[in-house]
Amino acid sequence: MNPFTFPRWANKTRQLAGVVIGVAPVYLTALVWYGFSPKTTDAGYQPKQPVAYSHALHAGQLGIDCRYCHNTVDRAAHAASPPTETCMNCHARVRKDSELLAPIRQSAETGAPVQWAKVHDLPDYVYFNHSAHVTRGVGCVSCHGRVDRMAEVAQLESLSMGWCLDCHRNPAPHLRPPAEATNMSWQAPSPTFGAEFKKANNINPPEDCSACHR
Amino acid sequence: MAMAQSPFDLAPQGENAFARITHNVARVAEVSKPPRGWYIAFGIALSLLSVFGVSIGWLFWQGIGIFGNMNPVFWAMPIVNFVFWVGIGHAGTLISAILYLLRQNWRTAINRFAEAMTIFAVICAGIFPGLHVGRPWLPYWMFPLPNQMSMWPQFRSPLEWDVFAVGTYFTVSTLFWYMGMIPDFGTFRDRSTTKVRKMVYGLLAMGWRGSSRQWHRYERAYLILAALATPLVLSVHSVVSFDFATAQLPGWHATIFPPYFVAGAIFGGFAMVVTLAVPARQFFGLKRIITVGHLELMAKIILATGMMVGYAYSMEFFIAWYGGNDYEMFTFFNRALGPYAWSYWCMIFCNVVSPQVFWSKKMRTNPWVILGVGVLVNIGMWFERFVIVITSLSRDFLPSSWGYYKPTFWDFSLLAGSFGLFFTLFLLFCRYLPMVAMAEVKAFHPSAHGHGDEHH
Numbered sequence: 147m148n149p150f151t152f153p154r155w156a157n158k159t160r161q162l163a164g165v166v167i168g169v170a171p172v173y174l175t176a177l178v179w180y181g182f183s184p185k186t187t188d189a190g191y192q193p194k195q196p197v198a199y200s201h202a203l204h205a206g207q208l209g210i211d212c213r214y215c216h217n218t219v220d221r222a223a224h225a226a227s228p229p230t231e232t233c234m235n236c237h238a239r240v241r242k243d244s245e246l247l248a249p250i251r252q253s254a255e256t257g258a259p260v261q262w263a264k265v266h267d268l269p270d271y272v273y274f275n276h277s278a279h280v281t282r283g284v285g286c287v288s289c290h291g292r293v294d295r296m297a298e299v300a301q302l303e304s305l306s307m308g309w310c311l312d313c314h315r316n317p318a319p320h321l322r323p324p325a326e327a328t329n330m331s332w333q334a335p336s337p338t339f340g341a342e343f344k345k346a347n348n349i350n351p352p353e354d355c356s357a358c359h360r
Numbered sequence: 361m362a363m364a365q366s367p368f369d370l371a372p373q374g375e376n377a378f379a380r381i382t383h384n385v386a387r388v389a390e391v392s393k394p395p396r397g398w399y400i401a402f403g404i405a406l407s408l409l410s411v412f413g414v415s416i417g418w419l420f421w422q423g424i425g426i427f428g429n430m431n432p433v434f435w436a437m438p439i440v441n442f443v444f445w446v447g448i449g450h451a452g453t454l455i456s457a458i459l460y461l462l463r464q465n466w467r468t469a470i471n472r473f474a475e476a477m478t479i480f481a482v483i484c485a486g487i488f489p490g491l492h493v494g495r496p497w498l499p500y501w502m503f504p505l506p507n508q509m510s511m512w513p514q515f516r517s518p519l520e521w522d523v524f525a526v527g528t529y530f531t532v533s534t535l536f537w538y539m540g541m542i543p544d545f546g547t548f549r550d551r552s553t554t555k556v557r558k559m560v561y562g563l564l565a566m567g568w569r570g571s572s573r574q575w576h577r578y579e580r581a582y583l584i585l586a587a588l589a590t591p592l593v594l595s596v597h598s599v600v601s602f603d604f605a606t607a608q609l610p611g612w613h614a615t616i617f618p619p620y621f622v623a624g625a626i627f628g629g630f631a632m633v634v635t636l637a638v639p640a641r642q643f644f645g646l647k648r649i650i651t652v653g654h655l656e657l658m659a660k661i662i663l664a665t666g667m668m669v670g671y672a673y674s675m676e677f678f679i680a681w682y683g684g685n686d687y688e689m690f691t692f693f694n695r696a697l698g699p700y701a702w703s704y705w706c707m708i709f710c711n712v713v714s715p716q717v718f719w720s721k722k723m724r725t726n727p728w729v730i731l732g733v734g735v736l737v738n739i740g741m742w743f744e745r746f747v748i749v750i751t752s753l754s755r756d757f758l759p760s761s762w763g764y765y766k767p768t769f770w771d772f773s774l775l776a777g778s779f780g781l782f783f784t785l786f787l788l789f790c791r792y793l794p795m796v797a798m799a800e801v802k803a804f805h806p807s808a809h810g811h812g813d814e815h816h
Contacts, residue, residue, distance in 0.1 A: 151549060151562035184508045308510035 184304035192300035193263035197249050205330070206294035212286055212328040219286075220327070223275040227262045230254050265299050266290065272358050282349055283321040287330050288313070294330045310358070314351035318344050368395060368645030377807045381649065385544075385796045386551055388644045394791055397643045405783035412777025415770055416491065424494055426770040433753045433765035438492035439603075440745040441775050445485030445782075446526060446600055447741060450593060450622070451629025452478025453533055456540070457589035460582075466657055468800040469650050472544075473640065473789070474633045475537040480785040481632070482530045484778040489522070491774070518602035525599035529592050536585045542568050543578065544794035597625040604748060610691040611752035614679065620672035624744060627665035627711070631737035634658050638731040640790060649796050652725050659724035662737065666715035669744075673712065687757055699764055700751045703743050710740025 180186055204210050213219055215228035230253040237247055253260045266289070268274050280286070286293065291302035303309055313320055318340035326332045334340060343349070351357075368391075372384035388394075419426055429436045452475040459467040490499035502523045504513055513520045546568035549561035568574060601621035604612035614620075634655060641650040680692040695704045714736040718724040755762045789795070802808055 151558050179506075304508070306508035308508050311510045 184306035184309070188306070189301060189304050191265065192298060193265060195263055195298065196261050198246050198298075200297045201293045201299055202295055202297045212293075219276045220280045221277050223273070223277065225276045230260055265301050266305065268305060273360050274358065280327045281324050283324050283327070283343060283347070284313075284317075285320070285322050285327045285329065285332060287332075288320045292330055311353065314353055314357075317349060317351050321349065368643065370645075372645075372648070377805055378802050381801055381805065382547060382551075382798055384646065384649060385794055385798050386548060388646075388790065388795055389548060389792055390551065390553075395643045397639070398787060398791065401639075401783065402787045405780050405787055408776055408780025409784045410780070411773050412780050415773040415777050416487075416496075418770065419491060419774075420496055424492060424496075426768060427492070428766050428768040428771050429492075430763060430765060432756060432761050432763055433750060435749055435753060436765055437767050437771040437775065438488045440742070440749050441778060442485050442488040443600055443603075443745045443749075444628070444742045445481045445488070445778065447597060447621075447625035447628045447745075448632045448738075449478040449481035449485060449529070449533075449629065450597060450625035451633050452476070452481075453529070453536070453589050453593045454626055454629065455633075456536055457586040458593055460586045461590060465804040466654055468797055468804055469654050470633060470637060470658070470796075471800070472537075472540065472797045473636065473786075473795050474629075475533060475540070476789045476793070477632060477636060477786065478533050478629070479530070479537055480782050480789075481629075482526065482533065483785070484782050486526060486530070487778065487781075488774075489519075518599060518606050521599045522603060525592075525596045529596045532585065532589050532592055536589055539578075539581060539585065540797055540800075541794055542566060543570065543799040544797065546570060547798060548794060593626075594622055597621045604752075609752050609756055610685070610687040611676075611695070611748065614676065616672055616675055616679070620669070623665050623668040623672065624741060627662060627669050628737060628741035630658050630662050630665065631734040631741070633734075634662070634730050635734040635738060636786065638727045638734070640795065642727075644790065644795065646796065649801060652727065655727055655730050656721075656724050659718045659730050659733070662733065663715050663718040663724075666711060666737070670712040673708070691752060691755070694755050695747060695751045698751065698755065700747065700754070703747050704751070707740050707743040707747055710736045711744060714740070 205212065215232055216225045217228070217232075219225040230250060233247075233250050234254050237250060241247060242251075249260060252258075289303055289305075290299075293299060321340040321343045322329075322332055322334070323343070368387070372380040372387070374380035374383050427436065427438065452471075455467045455474045456471045459471075489502070490496055493499060493502070501511075502513060502520070504515075513523070542565055545561050545565035549558055549565050549568075552558040552561055598618035598621065601617035605614060605617040607613060637650055637655065637658075641647050677692050680688040695701070714733050717729065717733060723729045750765050754765050
């Protein structure tokens with residue numbers, strides 16, 4: 147009787163098992179590290195908007211300030227999406243027959259708001275206050291990127307909690323005079339500007355849970 | 361009687377003592393039908409397991425509001441059950457590691473299923489912290505995993521030390537248990553009559569041939585694991601006791617807690633071993649291997665550790681008086697005479713009074729008395745944790761915040777369900793795995809020492 151339960155090639159599985167045990171944890175770690183990261187799953191979100199509105203044209207080429215449309219950003223927690231009337235301030239005269247603006251005209255006629263898609267959407271258990279950031283010297287560009295170069299807005303950053311904390315723990319590189327908050331191309335006059343500004347204005351971002359989760 | 365036809369009532373077959381030991385143990389897994397008692401027990405265990413499943417499902421659906429936890433008793437039955445099960449899980453490693461290093465050869469008859477019991481108890485224990493965290497779908501937050509929130513567990517909290525202590529204990533116990541079974545899996549494989557059994561036990565045996573080199577390495581590895589596991593026996597329940605001892609609450613804030621908890625854990629663990637051993641040897645005809653002598657030794661350990669636990673109870677009272685702290689003194693009066701006095705005296709009766717019968721040789725050599733005391737001690741040890749957690753929390757420094765905690769139906773169904781999980785795993789283990797460490801029993805059999813005859 148053959149005393150062996152398994153055929154000879156079964157010995158090969160031992161080496162194979164060694165390789166699997168060595169490689170699998172590395173592979174799984176890498177997979178989760180990159181695959182489950184909000185940088186992979188959340189950054190790059192670019193929903194289709196109901197109107198082909200170009201930030202690159204309006205904010206970039208024409209140089210309209212962010213606050214012309216998002217007018218609550220320095221006074222309220224929420225940065226408002228503009229009502230159709232804001233569009234019509236210009237488009238009642240400018241390109242008033244354009245095919246692309248048909249939904250805007252329709253909205254103005256019926257009073258039904260345009261259903262803009264929210265791009266930067268934080269979870270409901272996070273209380274983010276735009277005015278607290280903008281008036282203390284965090285520019286739009288720090289979180290939203292060069293919106294003035296985007297034809298269609300995409301989310302560039304991960305907006306994860308760790309990403310928020312990165313800045314709350316080390317805010318200096320992201321600070322600027324509040325008057326320059328909406329300036330997309332502002333450059334710090336000196337490498338130590340942020341640290342000096344932080345000290346002068348006593349900027350100490352909170353890191354406790356209840357700062358954002360109330 | 362139909363029971364008389366059970367193959368387990370027959371004397372084991374074999375030419376010599378070694379063959380009879382093998383036959384005695386291996387037939388449990390080899391007979392086509394286990395004894396009727398096994399089916400009845402397994403049916404009950406499965407029903408309780410389904411109660412566990414339904415309770416956990418309802419908990420996930422409804423949230424932890426289904427528990428009786430209230431202000432001020434925020435820690436209640438889930439923690440009581442956790443500490444109870446972790447405590448049970450201490451006897452296995454004590455038997456397999458400390459008694460091994462102390463050359464207590466009698467341990468070989470009981471170490472395998474004490475280790476199995478340990479692992480299943482730790483599985484039951486591990487479920488409860490996960491269930492009571494509030495968001496039971498996020499229990500992995502207990503582990504220090506890098507995450508998008510840049511958040512880490514609170515490393516200064518003993519609750520986090522628990523994660524490591526229990527996790528290490530479970531890992532080492534499982535390795536110890538599995539490695540010890542390898543030679544016996546080899547035996548099972550070689551005795552297999554069907555292809556499937558041969559393959560499954562063959563895989564589990566990992567190519568065990570019983571060569572002297574394999575035995576040499578096996579013994580070395582066993583010694584190393586025993587040395588690794590020994591400090592764990594003492595550390596795990598010490599860390600569990602820190603959950604309470606590092607708090608400021610009267611009745612918890614005591615330096616005696618680590619040794620008191622470890623003694624209690626060994627006490628409760630041995631009680632569970634005898635609770636399982638007495639029916640198991642009865643059902644499966646293992647009385648020749650797990651003898652009354654073994655049970656008697658365990659009864660002595662239960663008596664000794666029971667006295668240690670009783671000492672700790674009285675020392676808590678002494679220190680409360682000697683320390684002169686009003687709150688501490690009130691807490692202990694409240695334990696013995698307050699609204700939860702029933703649980704306190706239940707604990708004293710089960711843990712301190714009932715083991716005293718073991719002073720009598722007649723009592724400690726009667727398996728059914730041992731079983732009865734074992735069950736009582738299990739109940740008593742559950743009440744010990746109940747007393748510690750509930751009485752201290754329900755009446756602390758501020759009388760205006762006092763309350764009376766009442767467990768809900770779901771608190772009890774989770775406790776009963778965890779017994780279902782425990783017994784389901786244990787009964788499956790009895791049926792399919794080598795319940796006694798055959799190779800180790802043989803090593804200490806008189807005929808292994810050159811005496812030739814088997815009639816020692």
